[in-house]
Amino acid sequence: MSTLWIGTSWKMTKTLDEARAWSEGLREALGGDTAQAPAGVQPFVIPSFTATTTVRGILGEDSPVLLGVQNAHWEDAGAWTGEVSVPQAKDAGAQIVEIGHSERREHFGETVETTRLKVAAALRHGLTPLLCIGESADVKEAGGSSEFILDQARGALEGLSVEELSRVVIAYEPIWAIGEKGRPATVEELVEPFAALGAEYTGKVAGLLYGGSVNLDNAAGLLGIEHVTGLFVGRTAWELDGYLELLRIAEAHTAA
Numbered sequence: 001m002s003t004l005w006i007g008t009s010w011k012m013t014k015t016l017d018e019a020r021a022w023s024e025g026l027r028e029a030l031g032g033d034t035a036q037a038p039a040g041v042q043p044f045v046i047p048s049f050t051a052t053t054t055v056r057g058i059l060g061e062d063s064p065v066l067l068g069v070q071n072a073h074w075e076d077a078g079a080w081t082g083e084v085s086v087p088q089a090k091d092a093g094a095q096i097v098e099i100g101h102s103e104r105r106e107h108f109g110e111t112v113e114t115t116r117l118k119v120a121a122a123l124r125h126g127l128t129p130l131l132c133i134g135e136s137a138d139v140k141e142a143g144g145s146s147e148f149i150l151d152q153a154r155g156a157l158e159g160l161s162v163e164e165l166s167r168v169v170i171a172y173e174p175i176w177a178i179g180e181k182g183r184p185a186t187v188e189e190l191v192e193p194f195a196a197l198g199a200e201y202t203g204k205v206a207g208l209l210y211g212g213s214v215n216l217d218n219a220a221g222l223l224g225i226e227h228v229t230g231l232f233v234g235r236t237a238w239e240l241d242g243y244l245e246l247l248r249i250a251e252a253h254t255a256a
């Protein structure tokens, strides 16, 4: 059984006080100074940039919880007002760079080309690219989901060596299933896209995650889908209790 990646992006939420409370609670729940991840589970958290160093400071350098940023530029430095580079993210304690979330593709002009550049930048600096892919409701209705997400993945991962690809995590997050306006996907709906992704990437990447309206009722079922090796979660994990319960569900799944 592969390690199950269980992580959350806080998107644009949480003050520093809230970030501190969540992180301190997680650290304590995992054992404080001798914190350990649940067996078979790789936890990760992706706060806003402003909370990166705060969360790193609380979790500690050797935390079993990986820390990420929600975006990073492909250049190492320069005149790119408002952007943060991978070396800067690394300097602040990040180990993961989330790339290509649908909210960034929709609102901030992220394209297959920019995701490719960003994946390369993360790998160049030894960070884990967490590449998000997913189709719209229209694409799904037209029956093109698998083809669409494979195109997104292939475009972003083009030209990588076997070793580089082995450091990439992919999160399949159908746009129609994400956020307040999304509706939770059924297991049946996800079997085919994961079969397509799995045929190409299982055993070659570090993880193949599902995301989009994951909650405490559907998490176990989603982890049971063939090729799924983790969950990437928004709202359900923003309250620490929700995140801790997801970790327990994943631990039970690996033990089963």
Ligand code: PGA
Binding pocket: 009, 173, 177, 178, 179, 180, 182, 211, 212, 213, 214, 232, 233, 234, 235, 236
């Ligand atoms: P959600 O967000 O769990 O709140 O639907 C998922 C995501 O965008 O990664």
